[in-house]
Amino acid sequence: MGEKKQTAGRSSCSVGDFFRLACEEHGAAMLLVDPANGAIVRANQQACVLLGETGSELEGKGITDIFLPNGDISPPRDLETNRTGLRRDTNGEERPIEILPRRLPLREGDILFCVLRDMTEPTGFRHERAEQDNVRRQLEIVVEERTGQLNETMEALRQETARRQQIETNVTTMRENLENQERARVARDIHDGIGQTLQAIKLQLKIRQARCREGEPCGGQALNEIIGELTSAATELREIILALRPLFLEDTDLDLAVRSLCERSAKRTGLDVRAECQGTFRGLGSSFKLSIFRICQEALTNIVKHSGCRSALIRLEREPHTMRITIRDDGRGGVSCPTIISQEGSGLAIMRERAELLGGALSVISPPGMGTAITVEVPLQ
DSSP: OOOOOOOSSOOSOOHHHHIIIIITTOSSEEEEEOTTTOBEEEEOHHHHHHHTSOHHHHTTSBGGGGSOTTSSOOOGGGTTTOOEEEEEOTTSOEEEEEEEEEEEEETTEEEEEEEEEEOSOOTTHHHHHHHHHHHHHHHHHHHHHHHHHHHHHHHHHHHHHHHHHHHHHHHHHHHHHHHHHHHHHHHHHIIIIIIHHHHHHHHHHHHHHHHHHTTOOOOHHHHHHHHHHHHHHHHHHHHHHHHHOOGGGGTSOHHHHHHHHHHHHHHHHOOEEEEEEESOOTTOOHHHHHHHHHHHHHHHHHIIIIIOOSEEEEEEEEOSSEEEEEEEEOSOOOOOOOOTTTTTTSHHHHHHHHHHHTTOEEEEEOOTTSOEEEEEEEEOO
């Protein structure tokens, strides 16, 4: 079988890794040589025995320095074509040594992987050479396989990094969308609620002022009505501020916060709004609590504005690894599950985005005339 071609491109394997993998414990004498200057970089134990020097004595020497001048070793650039040399033993005898080099593209640069063969023993030479060639081919296959595995691992890491970066970008975009939608919702609440109330109060005061100038008595009843409307506006403003920044969540468990939200909604709207909580809700992170609270808050806002219901229920269930939120009302129903693309500005889409930011999902069941049930399941961090 012919020699296997080297893989295109440079290997991810270092010189040290290749030496440990292919040479250090191998039975054949092997050298790693720098092709640029012919210096010996590494020598395994078998090469030290064959050449009669220690590894520290051989490393750094030129390949031409360890053979006799009358040998066939030429300058380093010709090492790959002139493969024999003479080595004098300690007893003064000279023996031929064959050098079988192979250029390998490792991480730090090209290296000559040289197998040394003692030619003084002709017995079994052909068999030994075939065995050495087979060993060399097996090593080349191992290097190629390891290089391929390393390249595949690096590509998988690159793809995973790109995927994580895309997820982070998507999460950032979703957070920005939620913030913008929250600002728009608050602006609408202020304009449609307290803004209209203040405009009405202003108009009433101007009318009362004009009548007083005309000599009409300024009765206390009219002022009491205006004071009542101002009190209502102040209450609504406090609700908006609390919805914007529920600071009490820092020191309050989630179940108590949701119960308080339902009680305030019932008092403000006159609807029967209840909360049921199952499990313990201590130890939850503040950002997690805020996200769940916002989902419940958005659900109640939708129910009050659009459902036409008489009663609503929010049920929290904490399981070992999951938080489940169920919001039900007895309103008109007929609500479809939103997509972020088709209904980006809707309250349900905002709730869905918040659930997905927590790694969860939202589902809606809303047959016409039979109310709406929204279920949100999120994993516990």
